[in-house]
Amino acid sequence: MKTLKNIFLLFLTIGMLQSCIVSERPNMDFFSDSGYDFHGARFMSVNVPMMVAKPYIRKALKEDGESEEVINLIRKISKVKVLTVENGSEEMLKDYAQYLRDHQYEDWASVKHDGDHVNIRVKQNGDAIKNLLITLNSGKELVFVDVKGNFTTDDISKVINSVSDK
Template sequence: MKTLKNIVIIVCAMFLMQSCIVSERPNMAYFSDSGRDFKGARFASINVPMFLAKPIIRRALKKDGDNEEAMRLVRKVSKIKILTVENGDRTMLKEFANYLNDNNYEEWATIKHEGDNVNVRVKQKGEAIKNMLLTVNSDKELVFIDVRGSFTADDISKMINFAKDK
């Protein structure tokens, strides 16, 4: 009976942890459903389970001595997907920006840091922001971070100011 219980626990843990596995297929609709040939671009995608990520993020924020405001923003996040692209080109980035504009994403900020550009876009319905997309563009790779949750415009502004201060 004890062995059966352990097997069930292991199977459940594997099921919950499978979203941590890195995949070589894109996990964002534009890249996986468009049917475009991305000319040798290599993808790595991660779906981050929030029940694992939130405690780690909170611990890191406490260690850095960051304020309660950043912790409050982390509580509002419900899902994070990360996609990295190696050998991506400027055309891919431009087409993706057009796709986002066509799908009602608004550009809120572009932050330049040590040669990298971080672009913040949000999808807003009324006062509620349910989706935020961060695009990090460096010379060597592209990183897309899709953050889902329940945010306000004030939350996003505070997050941008927090990032600029760091």
């Protein structure tokens, strides 16, 4: 019985760690479409295991003096995917934006700072936000963050206001 328990724990650990593996293949729908020509772009993707990451994130935010709104928002996150693209193009970014519009994502905010562009898009049903996509564009280097959870527009507004106050 003890051996069976150890084998189960080993497989459970391997399953949890598997989601921590960094891959050179895209982990987001638009980019994993094999029919699109990415013109030599290089990808690095990470699936963040929230069960493991949440305690570390909350602790770091508390140590940094972040507001309770930001810390409470972390509780509502169920999954985070990060994709970095080297040697990306404006055409790819435009096609990605069109793909998101076709899939009912709404543009919420666009910020330009020192030549970098940050776009925030959401997919919502009434007041419920299920997906939050953040795009960071710095020339040919792009970062895409896909956050899944169960948020409200009020949750996002509180976070934006707490960050804006700083």
